[in-house]
Amino acid sequence: MTVLAVLPTSTTIAPAQLHALGDDFVLASWESDGPETSGRVVPTLDGAEVRPPYTTLSVRTSWGGQRVLSILRTPNQPGAAARFVAQGRVIAEAPTDTDFPHLDPAFLLGSLDAGSRLRVVRFLFDFARSTPSLRGDAGFAAVCRRLVLELSPVPSPVTARAAATDELLLCAGSLSAGFGEVTGAVIIGHGAVGPAPFDICVGSAIDKRGRLGMSFLVDRVLCVPGNLLVVMGRNGLACRSFDAVRANLPTLTEHLSTRRDTPLNLRQHILRGLAQRGRSDATAAAAVRELQVLAPLPKRQVADAKRSIGASLDLAVPTGDGGLFLAGWVHDPHGLGAGLSVQTPFGAERRLEVLENRFPREDVAKLFGTGSTDRSGFVAYLPGAPEPAAVLQVHAELLLGSGGSIKLVPPLRPLSPAEARAAVLGSLPPQFATPQLLETVLAPAVAPLHAAHMASRRAPEIVSFGRRPENPSVSLIIPLYKTLEFLRFQLSSFATDPGMADAELIFVLDSPEQRDELVHLLQGFHGLYGLPMTLLVQPANYGYSAANNAGAGVAAAPRLLFLNSDVIPDRPGWLASLLAALEERPGTGAVGPKLLFDDDSLQHAGLYFDRDVRGRWFNHHYFKGLPRDFLPARRERSVPGVTGACLLMPRDAFEAVGGFCEDYVIGDFEDSDLCLRVRQAGMDIRYIPSVELYHLERRSISRHTGYTRGVASEYNAWLHARRWSGLMEELMAHDWDEAAPPPSRRPLEESLLRPITVSNDLTPRPSLIADSPHHSGRATRKRK
Template sequence: MPATSSDVAGGASAVLLALSPGAVLLVLRDGLPGIDTGNLFLASARGPIEPPMSWQTVPGTALSLLLLKPQPGLAVGEWLDAGDEAGGRLRLLPEAGSVEDCFGNLSPAALLRVAGFLAARGRRLLRGAEDAALAAACHAVAGLAQAPERGARPAVLCGTDTLLWSLPRGLAAEAATSYVVGRDRLRQVGHTRHALILDDRSFEGGFLLPAGAEGPIHLAPAPAALPTLGDLARRQDAAGRGLYRLATTELARRAATEEAARRLLRDHQLVQPAQPAAQVSQPGEPFGGALELAVDDHAGGLFLRGWLRDPLGLVARLTLQGRFGEQRLAPEQMIRFPRPDIGKKYAEAPHGGAELKAGFIAHLPRAALRPSGQWRLQVRLSTGDEVALVAQPSITTPLLARDRVLGGIAPVHVTPEIMARCIAPPVERLHQRVMAARQTPEVVQVGRPVAAPAVSLVIPIYRNVFYLRHQLAAFARDASLDEAELIFVLDSPEQREDLEHNLRGYHGIGGRPVTLVVQAANYGYGSACNAGAAEARAPVLLMMNSDVVPARRGWLRPLLGMLEAAPGLAAVGPKLLYGNDSLQHAGLYFEQLGGDGDWYNSHYFKGLPRRLPAANEAREVPGITGAAFCVRRSAFEAVGGVTTDYVVGDYEDSDLCLKLRAAGHGIGYVPASELYHFERQSIALHGGYTKTLTAAYNRGLHHRRWAGDIAALMARSWPAGTLPGGTE
C-alpha cells in the first residue's frame, strides 16, 4: 500500500479534487491541526503554491476546504508542506477521490455550505462565472442533498424563456441574493422567500443555494404547459390571482435595478387593456384638473404635464399612483406655467376662474423605477373626498417619448428653471436610449466606385429630395468632381426604394457613381454624417446638406486648395448664398442674444449682398456651418467625428468646430467656393423638431459644454484676409 499523508508524523489526511481546468479543491478530512489558516502557506517540491486560495471549514464536520488555481506541484501523489508564520508545520500527500467520496455522508445543510463556497469563491476568486466544469461540480455537490421537500415548483411563464419558481417554506423573510447552479453554468440571483425568477431555462434541474437554508433547493423542470402572466391576469380564482400577485410583485421588486425585469413588466402591461383617461373639466365644478402627459424616461424617471384649477383652495394632497406603488407629489416638485386655454375656458366659471399659472410640469428622476402602463394623480380634497386624474397610457418608444417631452410645453412658457429641471434631464436620458438602439445601416453601391477618391462628399437626406436632381446635375457636369466619391445617407428609410431607383437613373444619365447608406431610422444629422464617413475612402470629407446646390463649376478646387496651402487648418467652409444671391454664410461666429446668457450661432454678413468686399476675403473664422463642411479625415476621426447627443440636428457643426479647435486646429472660410443653400428644407419636415423645444434643448447643451471655450474664442480679434488667396 502506498503511504498517505496521515502515515507521516505531523501529517494530515487530504483529497485533491480537480473541479475544472481553472479550479482544484483540497479536502482536509481533519483540517490542519496546529496551523493558523489565516497565515497559511503551501509549498511543493517545485516551489511555493501561489495564491489565490480560499479556506473554508464545514460546520458540524471535521472537514476543511482549500480552493486553489491549478499549478505545478499541486497534484495527487506529490507532497505538500503546509505552514504558518508561527512555525507550525504539516506534510500532506493528496489522494485521489470523488465528490461523492468526500461529501456523500454530509447533511443537507453541510452540502449547501460546500456548494455555496465553491460557487461563490470560484466565481469571485478564480473568475469561474463561465466555467462549465466548475458549475457541474457545484451541481454534483448540491445534488447529493436532493429531497422532495426542498424542491421549488415552476409556477409561471413570465416571458419567452423566463420562469418563476415558487420556493418551499423555511427561507429567511428578507429578500436575498444567492447562487443558482445548473449543470454547466452558475449565476448570482436575487429572490424573496417565496419566489425566484430566472430568464434562462437551462437552470431547470439545477439548484438554488440560499445561505442559512436547510439545504440546496432543487429547481424542478417545468411541465410542458405553464400559465403566462397574461393568463393569470385574466383569471378570477384565488390561486390564479395569488400567483399573479406573486409574479408581478417579484418582477416589480427587481425592476428597480434590473433592466430585464423592467422590460418584462413593461411588455406585460402593453397587452393589458388600459383605463380611459379621466379629468375634471366642467366649469360648474369647484375644482378642475387633468394629468395630460405621464411619460416614462426609460431610466427610472417620469415626466409629467397637466393643469390644476383650484380657486377655493380645496386641494389638500396630491398622490401619484402607478401600477406598483404610489408617492406624494409635493408642490415644490411641480413648476407652474401659464395655460391661456384653461384661463379662457374658466373665465366666467361660477366658483372663480383659473389661476394665472394653471399648468404644471415636473420631472421625477426616480418615480418610474418600476414601469407603469398608466399613471394617475389622486387628488384629496379638504372635504376628504378624492378625485382621480388618469393619464393616457404611457408606455412608448424612447424616440416618441423624447419628442413628447420636447413638445410638452410651448416654447414661450419655457424658463431656464423648466428647461434645467423638467426638460433637459428626461430628454438626455431618452436620447441616449435612442442612440444606443441604432442599427447597422445598409450600403448600396450604384456604379463602379472611384478608384482613389481625393474627397468624399457625404450628403444626409431626410425626406426632402426636391433638390437632388439639381445637385446631381451640377455634380455631373463639373470636372472638379471627377476624383470625388458621392455618398448619400438616407435618414428616412421609407423612401429607400424610390431614392435608389432615382439614383440609378441619375447614374445612367450623368455617369457619376453613388454610394447609398440607408439608416434604419432617423437618428439625426450627426449620426448620418458619421455613417457616411464610415464608408468614405478619401483623405478629405465634405459634409453637405441635401438642399445645397453649387453656384458654378469648379467650386470644390478652392476648398481643397486651401487645405493644401494652410496645413494649420483642419476644416474650411465655402460662401453660401440664398436664392436671391444674398449671403447666407461667410463663416460662423458666436454671440449672446436674448438676455439669457446663452451663446447662439450666427453667420457673418448674413443677408448682405453676394459681392460684399468683406465677404470675399479668405480668412480664419471661429467656425463654419455644417451645410458644407470640408474637413481633413484624420482630424475628423481624431476628435470622434460629429457629436450625436444633439437631437435631430442643430449645433453639431459648431460643436465639431470647437472640438477641432480644442485639438489645436484652425477653421477657414473660402469665398472662392460658392454654393446656394436653400436653408432648413429637410428639418422643416421633421415634426419632432419644428413644433418642439429641440432647438432650445440643443442650444442649452451646446452652451453648457462650450461656454468657456466660446467666450475665450470670441475675445480674440478676427481680422479679414488672413488666409492665402483671399480676394475673388
Template sequence: MLVSAAGLLVLDLMLPGGVPSGSARLALGGRVLPPPGATMVLDAAEAPRLVHLARLPAGAQCGAAAELGFDAGEAIAFTMPEPLPAADFAFGFAPRERQRLLRFLVGTGASAMRAAPDPDLAALCLALAVPSRAATLLARPEAGLFFWHVPTAPKGAWRLISPAGIRALRPPVGDVLVTEGAPPPGAVLLPPAPLSALRFAAAGTPAPLRAALREALAGRGTAVSLPAALAARAAEHPRLRALLQQEALLRPARTTRIEDAAGPLGAALELALSDHGGGVFLCGWLRDPLGLVERMSLLAPGLDIAVPAERLHRVARPDLAATFARAPLGGAGDRPGFLAHLAGIDPVGMAQWRLALQLRGGGAVEVTAPPGLMPPAVARDLVLRAAHPSAVEPALLDACIAPAASLLHAAALREATGSVEELAYGTAPARPRVSLIIPLYRNLRFLRFQVAAFARDPQTHGTDLVYVLDSPEQRHEVDHLLRGMATMLGLPMRLLVMPRNGGYAAACNAGAAAARAPALLFLNSDVLPAGEGWLGAMLGRLGRERRLAAVGPRLLFDDGSIQHAGLLFRRGQDEVWLNDHYCKGYPRHHAEAARPRRVPAVTGAAMLARRAAFERAGGFCTDYIVGDFEDSDLCLRFRADGGEIAYEPAAELYHFERQSIALHDGHARTLAGAVNRRLHHRRWDGAIAALMARFTEA
C-alpha cells in the same frame, strides 16, 4: 425525538416540575454542544413540553447520557431515545400545539439551524401542518410562473413546505401569490399567523393567464390583484411585461378628465409617457380655486406613487382661459398646467396611468391618461411639444423636459439600429481624394440641381459621392431619381438607406463609415455651388496647413448676402452660449468675408474634415436631438484633439437654409433647439469661453 439524516436533533421533553428559567444548553457525555440551538415551551394540558433543536456531532448515538441545562443551574438528565418517524413524532401534539410548533420549526429552526433544505425537517413540518383552506390556481401558467388566489394575510413571511425542504416566497400582492414553477406534490403554504397552512388546489380548469388578466382589467373575476401581481414580477420576465402591456394597449381604460366649469375642481392628465428608461413624463392641468386637493399620486397596477408638489413645473395654459373664464367659483389661475418627469418608478413600462387627487376632507377623485407606451421617437416629440417655447424656463428644461427627451432620444437611436442598405450607380473611382457625404431627409427639391452642378464641375469628377437617405420611406423615389441621373450624366455615386430615421448626426456617421477617401466633405442637400472650383479651394487649404482638422467655405443666402463666413460663439441674454456666423447678412464681397483665416468653428452645412481627425473625435455626437449643435460640438472636439479650424472664402456655395430640418416633426415647433443648446453649453462652457477670449484678443 427526531434526528434527520443531516444530524438535526428535534428533542421533545415533558417538564413535570414546571418550566425552568433561562436559555437551554444540551450536553452529551458531559460536553455542551456548540451553538446554534433553539428552544420553545408548549403549555400542554398535563405538563409543559419543551422542544429543543440542536446539531448532533458525528457519532452521537441513542442510549447516550444527555443533560439539558438552564441558566438558573437547573438541569434535566435523560438518555437519548430512539429516533421516531416524522408522522409518529407529530402524532402526540394537539392542533393548537401543532400550529405553534410548526411555526417554530419553520421560522426559527429552518433559519437559525440552517436546515431549510433538510427533507427530514420538511417531513416533520408537513406532518404537523393541517391545511384548512386551499390556494387556488388562477390561470394556466406562462413564463414558468404560477398565479394563486390566497386569503388576504397580515404582513410577514410566506413559506413553501415541500418534501424537498422549506423555502421562503415573496409575499402576495393583494390576494395573488406567485410561485416559480408548480409546487411539488404534497406541498403546503404557510402564511403569516394567524392563518393556518394552505393546500394547493387547481379549482377546475384555469383559463390562460391572458384571459384571466383581461377579466381582471375589466373588473371581473375573483382576483382583482392579478394585474398588480403581474406588474410586480414583470420586470424580471419579458413575456409577462409584454403581456401586461399588450392587454392594457388592446383594451385601454377610458380616458377621463374633470372639466365642469361650474364645479369646484378641474383636472386632466393629458400625457403620462414612459421614458423607456424606468421613468414617466407627465403633462396635465389642475384647476383648484378652493384648495380642495391636498396631494396627488400616480396609480397603475401594483403602483401608488406620491407626486410631490415641488416636482411639478407649473406652466401657463392659455387654451384653458376661455373654458373657465366665467366659472362661478374661480378661473384656472395663471399657471394651471403642470409638467413633471419622475425617474425610477416604472421598471416595467406601464401602458396607462391614472392620477389620484387626494382631497383635504377625505376621499379622492381620479383622472385617467390616454395610453402612454409608444415608440420612443413619437414620445420624444410629444415631450418636446408639451410646453410652448415662450413658457419655458431653465429649470423646466433642465429638470424635466431635457431628461425625459434625452432618454427617449437614446431609445429611438437604439431602435434605429440595423443594416444600412447600399445602392451603387456607375463605376466607383479607384482612389478618390475626397468623399462627399450628403444626408437626405424628405426634402428633394434641390437634389437634381445639386447632382447636375457636380456633373458640370471637373473637380467633383472622381470623387466618392455618397447620399445618405434618412427617410427610408422615400427609398424607391430617390433610387429611381439617382439611378437615372447617374446614367444620364455619367456621374458615379452611391445611396445609403438608413434602416430608420436617426437624425443628421447618425446619417453623417453612417456616410463616413462607408466613405472611401482620406478627406470627408459633409454637405447639406440644400447647398448648391455658386460656381466651379470650390472643392479644389477647400482641399488645397486643408492640404497646405497640416494642423487643420476642418475647413469651411463662404455660404450665401439666395439673395447673394453672406450666410456663413465661419462660426463663432456668443452668450445670449440667459448667459447660455449661442452659435452665430461671421458677417451674416453682409454683402457678398464684404472685405472681412474675403479674408481667409482661422475661425472658432465652421458649420456642418459644408464642412471638409480630415478623416483621421474625424475618427479620433468619435464622429458627430448623436446626443443632440434631430439636428442642431452637432457641427459646433464636432469642431470643439477637433480643437480638444489639438486641431485647428479654417475659413476659405475662395470656396463659395449657396445655402437654402434649414429646408430639411423644418420638415422634421421632432424639431419644427418643438423645444429641441432649446434642449440641444443647453446640452451644448453644459459640455463646452469653459472651453468656449477660453476659445472666444483668444479670438477676441486676436
C-alpha cells in the same frame, strides 16, 4: 464538543420522548406543570452539548401546564443519555437506546389552543427554513404533511387561472376575512418542504362567503396535485391544495384584459413578480412589457367644470435611469391640494410637494372659465432609483389637505425612446422653457431618452451603385431626410464637373421609409450619369450628427466634405478650389465656402456667435441677406466657424476632435459645436469666398414634426451654450475683421469629446444591390 457543568437539582426531571423528524433530526417533547421554561435550553449527550443546529419552543397547554419541544440531531451514541439543560440544571431527559417512533400530530397538538398550535407549526417550518438538509428530507416532509392535515383535513383548492410564461402560472384561492396579514408561506411537496418562492397578494374585497381572494405567481413544477400550500397569518394558518392545471390556459394578458375589475394591488403584485423573475428570464421580462402595453390601466382624470378642483396627469415618462418626467394640469383655486404622489407598478413611490413649473393651459382655462389668469399646466422631474423593469405606466394621487386624494392615471408613456423624447419636448410652449427649467426638468429627462434612442442604432443597409473609387481625394457625405427633390440638380452639377471625377459620393438616408424611392432615384441617376455612389440607409432617424458620423465611418478619402442635399454648386471647379484652400495653410482644421440664397443674396460668409436680448448664445452667419458681392464678404479670412451645409476638413482633424457630437436633438448647433471643437484643439477655420454655392436652406428640418411642436431648439441652444459659453466669449472678443490671427488655443478638453460611432464596428446589412460594406446617419440642414 462542549462539556456542560450541571448543577445539582432538587426539582423533578421531566421524562422526554423522542420522535423521528426524518433521517437526521428528532423532536423531543415533555410536559411540565412548573413555571414556563425560560432562557436557553441546551440538549446534551452524556454531558456534552450536541452538535448544532438545535432549537427549543415552550407553549402553554389548555390544562395550565407547558409543553416543551426541542429539535436536535438524531443521537448516534447508543446508550447515551439525552438530557436537556436550562440555567445549568437538567430539566428533562430521554432514553436513546430505542428506535424513535414517527411523530403523532394528534399527540403533538393535543391540549393546545389555536394560537399555540400555530406557534408549533411555525416552529417546525422556521427550523426547516434555516436547515437546508431538513428541507429535502422525505421523512420530515411526511411529518409536516400529517401535521397540517391534522389541522385542515380537507384543504381548499388553489387553481391556475392564467399562464404568465410557459413556466410561470397565476394561481388564485381564498382566505377567511379574519385571517390577518400573511406572514409566510410553505410548500409541502412529495419528499420536500420549504419556503414558498413567491409572495402572496391578498385582496381587500370580501365576497358573499366572507372570504378574501388571494393570488400568486408560482412555477408550474410546483403547481401539481398533491402539493400543499401552507399560508401563515397573524391570526391563523391555512392549508390549500393545488388543483391540476387545465389545458389551454389563457395568457396573463388575455386573463387580465377580460377582467376590468382587476385590483390595482394585484396588478402591481403580478408586475413586480414578473420583473424580479425577468432579471434572469427573458420571457418574464417580455411579459412585463406586454402586460403594460396590451392591458393598460384606463386613463383617469377629474375634468368636471362643476367641481371645485380638477386635475390630469397627461404624461408620465420614466427615463430609464430612475428619473420620472411628469406633465399635466391642476385646477385648484381654493388651495385644496397638498401635493402629488406617483406610484410605479413595482412599488416605488415619488412625492411632489409643490408644483413649481406652471404655465397657462388654454384647454383648461376654457373648461373652467378662468381666462388669462390660468396657470394650471405643470411639468416636473423626479429623480429616483432605476426600476427592476421598464415602467410604461404609473398611477398617481392628487393629495388633499384632509388626507383624502384624487386618483389619476396617465396614458401609457410613448413606447420608443424617440417618441418619449418628442413628447417631453412637446409638453410645454417654448416660451416657458427657461434656463432653470431646462437645467432642472427638461434636460434630466431628455438626455437619457436621447441616449437610449441613439443606443438603439443597428447597422445600416449599404447600397452601392457602380464601383467605388479606389483612392478618392475627398469623400462627400450628404445626409438625406425627407427632401429628395434637389438631388437631380445636385447630381447633374456633379456629373458635368470634371473636378468631381476623383470624389467619393456617400448619401446617408435618415428617413428609411423613403428607401425604395431613393434607391430607384439613384439607380436612374447612376444609369444616366455613370456616377458611382454609396447609399447608407439608417434603420431610423438618428439625427444630422449621426448621419455625418456614419458617412465618415465608411469614407475612404483623407478629406471629408459634409454637404447638404440642397446645396448646388454655382460653377464647375469649386471642389478643387476648396481642397486647395484647405491645403494652403498648415494647421487649418476646416474651410467653408460662400453660400447664396436663390435670389443671389448672401446666406453664409462664415459663422459667428452672439447673445440675444435674453443673454442666450446663438450662432449666426456673417452678412446674411446682403448682396452677393458685398465687399467684406469677398475677403478670405479666418472665422470663428463655418456652416455644416458645406464644410471641408481633413479626416485626421475630424477624428481628433471626436467627430460630430450626437447629443443634440434633431438638427441645431451640431456644426457650430464641431467648429468649436476644432477651435479648442488649436486649429484654424477659414472662409473661402472664391467658392460659391447656392443653399436652399431649411427645407428638410421644416418637415420634422418633432422640431416644430416642441422645445427642441431651446434645448439645443441651452446645451450648446452650457458647453461652449466660455470659448464663444473668448472667440468673440477677437476682432475677426483684422488680419491678426485668432486667439490662442487651449488643449481640447476630454469631457467635450462625447463617445460617438465613427468606426467600422457595426456589421452592415447587405443589400441585393450592394457590393461593398460599412455604416449609419441623418438629414438636410437648418437655418442660421
